[in-house]
Each structure stands twice: as C-alpha cells, then as structure tokens.
Amino acid sequence: MDSRSEISSFLTSRRARLSPEEAGVPRYGGARRVPGLRREEVAHLAGVSADYYARLERGRISGASREVLEAVARALQLDEDERRHLFDLVKITQRRAPRTKGSTRTHVRPGIQQVLDSIDAPALVQNARLDRLAFNAIGRALHSLPADGSRDHYNYATWLFLDPDAPRFHRDFDVAKHDVVALLRAASAQDPYDRELIEIVGTLTTRSEEFSALWASHDVLRHRSGTKLLTHPDVGDLEFGYESFELSADPGLVMLVFTVEPGSPTAEAIRLLGSWAAPSHREDEAAQTETEQERRT
Incomplete structure (x- = not known):
C-alpha cells in the first residue's frame, strides 16, 4: 500500500462530498471549479494555513500533530469510523519496515x-x-x-x-x-x-x-x-x-x-x-x- 496516495485519496474524497452549506462556509457568486469544499476552506475550518493543508492532502503527513489531525477530522466532519481510518493510515507512514505477512486469524478455537x-x-x-x-x-x-x-x-x-x-x-x-x-x-x-x-x-x-x-x-x-x-x-x-x-x-x-x-x-x-x-x-x-x-x- 502506498500510504501517501491512500491518505491523499481519502482526504480528497471526504472534502469532495462536503458542501459549503453543510460545512457552514459562505458561498459567494461564481461557479465553483471543484465539488465540495476547496482546500483553503478546509484549511480555514481546521485552523491551519492553506499551504499546510495542501501538503497534508498530498499525503505528506509526517510530523503532523494529533491536534492538527483532529482539527482536520472535525473540519471534514469525519464520523468515528472515518476518523479512526485516517489515524490508521497515518500509523502506516510511521512504521519503519512493513510486515511481509498479515496476521489475520483463519481458525476458531x-x-x-x-x-x-x-x-x-x-x-x-x-x-x-x-x-x-x-x-x-x-x-x-x-x-x-x-x-x-x-x-x-x-x-x-x-x-x-x-x-x-x-x-x-x-x-x-x-x-x-x-x-x-x-x-x-x-x-x-x-x-x-x-x-x-x-x-x-x-x-x-x-x-x-x-x-x-x-x-x-x-x-x-x-x-x-x-x-x-x-x-x-x-x-x-x-x-x-x-x-x-x-x-x-x-x-x-x-x-x-x-x-x-x-x-x-x-x-x-x-x-x-x-x-x-x-x-x-x-x-x-x-x-x-x-x-x-x-x-x-
């Protein structure tokens, strides 16, 4: 799994589904080029700079604090399952070496x-x-x-x-x-x-x-x-x-x-x-x- 690509796709998909009205963001005149929220709108809601959020959405999440990730989760209105998924993806980027074999059980006692x-x-x-x-x-x-x-x-x-x-x-x-x-x-x-x-x-x-x-x-x-x-x-x-x-x-x-x-x-x-x-x-x-x-x- 390419963790950066997964984080990028996940955050982009959550941003695209959230309308300005749902997020409480004023909608000004003119056509919007993207579905859902713009990056700078998510950044504003999360209390980070637009450049920093753009970096996160590109999967460059190393070094992001838990507080920042929680703020992004709130801005994107992630439910509990989605929030846990985001943190699971972040954990993948922090692993030093991938396991070569999964640990999923295949038998019951x-x-x-x-x-x-x-x-x-x-x-x-x-x-x-x-x-x-x-x-x-x-x-x-x-x-x-x-x-x-x-x-x-x-x-x-x-x-x-x-x-x-x-x-x-x-x-x-x-x-x-x-x-x-x-x-x-x-x-x-x-x-x-x-x-x-x-x-x-x-x-x-x-x-x-x-x-x-x-x-x-x-x-x-x-x-x-x-x-x-x-x-x-x-x-x-x-x-x-x-x-x-x-x-x-x-x-x-x-x-x-x-x-x-x-x-x-x-x-x-x-x-x-x-x-x-x-x-x-x-x-x-x-x-x-x-x-x-x-x-x-």
Missing part, C-alpha cells in the same frame, strides 16, 4: 465453536478480511450451508460480488455490497500488508466494475450493529437485526449474532429452519459415533 453452538439464533465468526470461519447450526441453515460444516470457510466479499446466488439472498443487496467494501477498506488500513486481503481486493477490482467503483469511493465502516433483509429459498423473506462482538481473546475475529423480534414472521421461519437443521445435526453426530465405534473394533 473449540471454545468459540461451543459458544456459537449455544446460541439459538443464527451466528457466525469472521475475520477482518471477511473470511467466514465458523457457524452454528441455524446459521448454516440460514446461509444454505451443509450441516456438517464442510463449507463454513469462504470469503464473504468474494461470494457477494461473484456468486449468482448472492442477489437472490440479499434483499438489501446494494447496501450489503457498499458495507462489505467499506469494511475491507477499513481493514486494509489496519493491516496493509495482509497478502490474502490484497489478493481479494485485486481479484474483485479486476472482476467486478461495481466493486472497483465502490473501492474508489474510500468509504469505511467497522462492525457494530444494524439490519439485514434476506430471502431464504425455503422460508422466504426474513428481517434481522444483528450485533457484532470483537473477540478479545482472539484479536481480529468478530462474532455476528442475528437477532429476531419475538412473534414475528422471521421468528417462525427461523423456528422452522431450526427444526429442519436439528435432525441433520443429530444424524451427523450419530454417524460420527458409529464411525468411531467401528474404528475401535
């Missing part, structure tokens, strides 16, 4: 799987580059995955943009695509030398024009909570809330738990999916037990 299995709503664990690593039984049923867990490992971003089933699963498809790209953009600043993430972004950029356009927008997002509108091939339209939990003992992993309003059509649909998934789960356990008994004999 048995204890985490046990926690997933104890949850009676759809739940899964994924890492920062959106590799989905583990599900509980109802989570597999919701995502039409085999009950034996053989397909729990896959990259959600690649599936979302390249699999023909994705548009049929997501009723909020455009929102889902935007959010996935924003999550990957944020992850790329947290671990810019993750080779697998670089490969995912490279593949999707070359194979999906929509991904490429969304990536160029420099929007960022981090897991919190929200709503998902899905359609399951067997039980129809579903509406979930979801909550995300960073696993403190497993840095880089996030657990997503889908929430269901009691008494809703989605609650009934999930009850049906759970009843269909449970027998398969018991059959798998019985088959495994029988196999182990045969090995012992």
Whole structure:
C-alpha cells in the first residue's frame, strides 16, 4: 500500500462530498471549479494555513500533530469510523519496515465453536478480511450451508460480488455490497500488508466494475450493529437485526449474532429452519459415533 496516495485519496474524497452549506462556509457568486469544499476552506475550518493543508492532502503527513489531525477530522466532519481510518493510515507512514505477512486469524478455537453452538439464533465468526470461519447450526441453515460444516470457510466479499446466488439472498443487496467494501477498506488500513486481503481486493477490482467503483469511493465502516433483509429459498423473506462482538481473546475475529423480534414472521421461519437443521445435526453426530465405534473394533 502506498500510504501517501491512500491518505491523499481519502482526504480528497471526504472534502469532495462536503458542501459549503453543510460545512457552514459562505458561498459567494461564481461557479465553483471543484465539488465540495476547496482546500483553503478546509484549511480555514481546521485552523491551519492553506499551504499546510495542501501538503497534508498530498499525503505528506509526517510530523503532523494529533491536534492538527483532529482539527482536520472535525473540519471534514469525519464520523468515528472515518476518523479512526485516517489515524490508521497515518500509523502506516510511521512504521519503519512493513510486515511481509498479515496476521489475520483463519481458525476458531473449540471454545468459540461451543459458544456459537449455544446460541439459538443464527451466528457466525469472521475475520477482518471477511473470511467466514465458523457457524452454528441455524446459521448454516440460514446461509444454505451443509450441516456438517464442510463449507463454513469462504470469503464473504468474494461470494457477494461473484456468486449468482448472492442477489437472490440479499434483499438489501446494494447496501450489503457498499458495507462489505467499506469494511475491507477499513481493514486494509489496519493491516496493509495482509497478502490474502490484497489478493481479494485485486481479484474483485479486476472482476467486478461495481466493486472497483465502490473501492474508489474510500468509504469505511467497522462492525457494530444494524439490519439485514434476506430471502431464504425455503422460508422466504426474513428481517434481522444483528450485533457484532470483537473477540478479545482472539484479536481480529468478530462474532455476528442475528437477532429476531419475538412473534414475528422471521421468528417462525427461523423456528422452522431450526427444526429442519436439528435432525441433520443429530444424524451427523450419530454417524460420527458409529464411525468411531467401528474404528475401535
């Protein structure tokens, strides 16, 4: 990652989206040559010289104090995710030597799987580059995955943009695509030398024009909570809330738990999916037990 280029593109994109009216800047007569704010207007709002802000926007951010960066973030009206992203990009410029291998986890501990299995709503664990690593039984049923867990490992971003089933699963498809790209953009600043993430972004950029356009927008997002509108091939339209939990003992992993309003059509649909998934789960356990008994004999 070229950190200077990333900082420049990010600051430029945030300036372009902010109108003078939104920033409280007087609009004088005459046509404006740039969308959004001018550099000198951002500089004025941040309390720095126009030349100094222009230097920051060119990515020459070494030596900029935290106070100045906070002032720029306020001037550009960055939200918390965008502010953290800016500081992540700044940290990259301060590293003496890049890591050659990313540190994103690719497996879950048995204890985490046990926690997933104890949850009676759809739940899964994924890492920062959106590799989905583990599900509980109802989570597999919701995502039409085999009950034996053989397909729990896959990259959600690649599936979302390249699999023909994705548009049929997501009723909020455009929102889902935007959010996935924003999550990957944020992850790329947290671990810019993750080779697998670089490969995912490279593949999707070359194979999906929509991904490429969304990536160029420099929007960022981090897991919190929200709503998902899905359609399951067997039980129809579903509406979930979801909550995300960073696993403190497993840095880089996030657990997503889908929430269901009691008494809703989605609650009934999930009850049906759970009843269909449970027998398969018991059959798998019985088959495994029988196999182990045969090995012992």
